[in-house]
Amino acid sequence: MRHQSVRRRLAATLALLVAAAGLAFAAPAHAAPGDTGDDGEGGSKSLIQQLEAASRGYVQARDALAASKTRQAQLTARLKQLDAELAPRQAAVDEIVAEAYMSGRLGPMSALLNAGSGAGFLDRAEMLETVGVKQQAAVTDLRAVRDQQAAAKLAIDATIRDQQKQVNVMAKRKVQAETALKAANAGQDDPQPSDGGSSKSAAKFQGGSGMVDDPTSGGRITQRMLFAMRQAQADGFTHYVHCWREQNSGEHPKGRACDFAADKGGFGGVATGASKTYGTNLANYFINNSSRLGVLYVIWFKRIWLPSSGWKAYTRGNGDPSSDHTNHVHLSVI
Template sequence: MTAPLRRWLTPVVAVLAAFAVFAGPMPATAAPNDPKPAEHDDDPPMLNDLIEATTRDYSKAKAKLEKSKKRQLRLAVEVRSAQADLDALSPQVAQIATQSYRTGRVGAIAMLLQSSAPDSFINRASALDELNLVNDKKLGEVNAIKLRAEQAKLALDAEVREQKKLTNDMARKKSEAEKSLRLVGGVGLTGGLVDATSPVARIGPNRSSDGGWKPESCSQNDPTTSGCITPRTLHMYKEVKRAGFNRFVGCFRPGDKFEHPKGRACDWSLQNSGFSPWHNNDTRIYGNNLAAFLVRNADRLGVYYVIWNRQIWFAATERWSSYSGPSNHTDHVHVSLL
């Protein structure tokens, strides 16, 4: 059942620590009329689908890596075999080289001229041809083995490079999946039911030259109540709406010492009216995606912290941790700004 709207008028959280966020200089603001930044898909995949796809890619890359290792081993054996053949032929090659050095072309002619009879001359010529054939065969074997070894070595080097590329690719994809999962709160918070990407928000007002955020007063009319909010909160409100989150929201609320009476916080309900805990995929995914949008754009919007589904995320630490305040925040996403 939907709780009365006065539930929202109760104190939201007891924040145990205060953090200051300092960020580097940001790029120029996107054009105001750009309804959806180019780097955001119109229909991004769910994070659990992305993780599944990444896991499948990891398995494929791992299989290729194992295949590469087996071929690497086979080529290494081939190189060693070729080297052994070369080593075995080395004495024969040395003998041929020595003989060629001693005889040469002049030595061969002299050997023929030493024949006193025609038959002897023919026999010596045949022997010389046979020797040349043997020499050519041995040298051919050496060259063939050497070429085979060199080709195998080149193939082995290419295989090693491919193996390293596959390994690095696996590490990168695994790291990206883990980082993306951690950023939005992990499976424990989202169940993986969250878009893999979010629209990119335009940068909030009053950003200082050093990348920090200048203090603001509660000077703008709150579009959700009769109270006031800061210019940065109003900007955040408009950016969340621009990203497609159009369900009930309340910002200013008097009575406590935290960000609501300062106009620096909003509670984004999962319902079109009032507040009620998430109870199906629609409401859970809505809360997951809204929290993910705020976290992914924290540095552009000046987010202080986000609370959703019993977890709190501080921009200063960029980590989710367990939250056990007076409200478990299963019925809305709370965001406070600097």
């Protein structure tokens, strides 16, 4: 009887353990991005590649356009300076010509015939030589300014042509991104009243293109990605972050993407209340500082923000909070 009682107690304990295990399996912890079969960026490999190429091309053309406009402004200022210098140089030439005329711009024989003495001839020849040297120098100086002026005008014309080229590239890249989204049955315009919720300004990235250790994993990320993460954290966005991971496509294995949890402690369920507000503000922080940080795209709450197109619908996940990006903000940088 005693052995049977022990067996019953053991059986009851085992049953409780099985039941507890059953409860645990029935309510699992929320899967982290990348653990639900979508590579963690909510789209097929081909879609992610198209979006990456389109946004990268757009950002590069946009930055080239900005640099070209800066160069045009510099050239225009230089041309204005040369225009201001041209008038006094022309006046100097005119003055020397008048001086030569008043002094009698004569050849050596005429100077000798009109000179009262040998000393007078030498004095006159020396004066004429001085005037000639001054005139030659002034003419050379004037010609140099005019050449610089012409070169500046040509350079301005070239920058304007380059700007038009970049504008055309930007337009093509925008079409490429939006066509890829439409082909995936996504990409409808999806602005929301919460857009622009954060006005904090990040510093401009001035680093290089090398890789550094990722403080959120055992992998490596780009200097730019680390800079963007540190800037966000310095501006108060201090919830859980995870960056590098192995996957078949996207920016995470390249070290150019991070996932920023809406909840403070990690990737939870669908963000609500303060957690959703945090995610919205963080997404808008990256958008408002996209040029300074080199943002490629932002994904948040079933939407994707592209530099070329703004917010677009992006419902290519598996219906869980991580693949739908309703529990974290995804950031990719160039």
